[in-house]
Amino acid sequence: MQINRLFEIIYILLDKKTVTAKELAEYFEVSTRTIYRDINTLSLAGIPIYTNQGKGGGIKLLDNFVLNKSILSENEQNEILASLQSLNVIKYPNIDNTLSKLSSIFKKDNYKWIEVDFSNWGSSENEKKKFNTLKKAIMDNNVIMFKYYNSHGEKSNRKVEPMKLIFKAKSWYLQGFCLSKKVFRTFKITRIFNIQITEEIFVIKSLDKLQVQPEKQEVNNLIKLKLKFSSNSGYRLYDEFDEKAIEKNKDGSFNVTTFLPEDDWTYGYILSFGTNVEVIEPERIREIIIRKLENIIEKYRMSNNPS
Known part of the structure; x- marks a missing residue:
């Protein structure tokens, strides 16, 4: 439903006093059913709009209504x-x-004081279109189908009743009822591909059941990590960690205490800081990082000395 159409319906009624649903439907090139749905929306929003049946009837506003x-x-x-x-x-x-x-x-001249763009730098046009596609499916109550990759790179085909888009922890997510798994799920939008809007209409289930939780296989026990970062890591730390988790040392380095899932994503995340990070605790995570670094070094040595 377009916000602009709702306002224009009010403008038309203020000008013409009475108009039929058929006339509005022809003007906006939509069905009369859509017009009556718009009228109901306006009424629920507190606009004093009503309809009269019979000859000379139509859609009207109360005589004393003024868009003020x-x-x-x-x-x-x-x-x-x-x-x-x-x-x-x-x-x-x-x-x-x-x-x-x-x-x-x-009478506002500065209404364009802000511009919002949640897409990543360098995002393709198809990536940006995901939001519009998902928004349309949610607004029209259409079931969607897509391919989804979990955090382990496993691909699955999903059929979902989309209900809400949320922005959390610097990422966009889709929440809805997964018909493939018969349960409410949260999907990271960057891992959604080949979205198809079906003609199947669904009835919205209780939004109270929606939880900000990812796929079950992506949820692991969180571990407490103590990390030490070099002094030139500050620009990234304050972007990615809570300020309360960061402690600056006298030599300019930083100690960070945080909770992350114990999985390959966390190991890769730590390694992404290169030589600017050192795992202090727990010891087993420190050993895992050491082994991964040794494997990386061995891989490069083997590539330089092919047998």
Whole structure:
């Protein structure tokens, strides 16, 4: 449903007083069923809109209704414009037109003070389209199908009832009911590929059951890690760890105490810091990192001295 259409319906009714659902459907090139759904949405939002049956009937607003900016406080006006502006990230239809109209009503000239882009630097256009595709499926209650790779690189085909997009721990996730596993799941969007929107419609289940949890095979017991970083690692540490977990030493180095799952992802993450990190505790993780480094060195030696 387009926000712009809802506002335009109000503008039309303010101008023409009475209009039929058929006329609105032809004007917007949608079904009358969609128009009645829009009318219900406006009514639930508190707009005094109603319909009269029979000859001379149609859709109307109460005679004393005025679209007046005074019903919203200054902060509410700013919050509305900021929220709509953030919808640009998923390329919401006609959002600029809606923003322009509202900013005119609110007499705001600086409504484009913020630009939001959650995609990674260098992201392909297909990657950016994922948000719009998932948003459409969620809004229209369409079941989707896609290929998914878990943290171990294992591929599976999924059929999911999509319910919510969330941003957590610097990553985007899709939450929904996985029909393949018959359970609620959270999927990391960067691991979702070949999304297909099916024609199958689903009834939304209780959102209270949605938990911010990844695939079960991705959940391991968290371990307490004590890491020591060199002085030139500060720029990355404050991006990736809580400030309370970081302790700066007198020599400029850093001690970090954190909790991470004990798996290959964590080992690779530690190794990504190269010579700028040293595992202090626990000892078994330190030994694992040493063995992995020895294997890396051996691999390079073998490649330099082929048999």
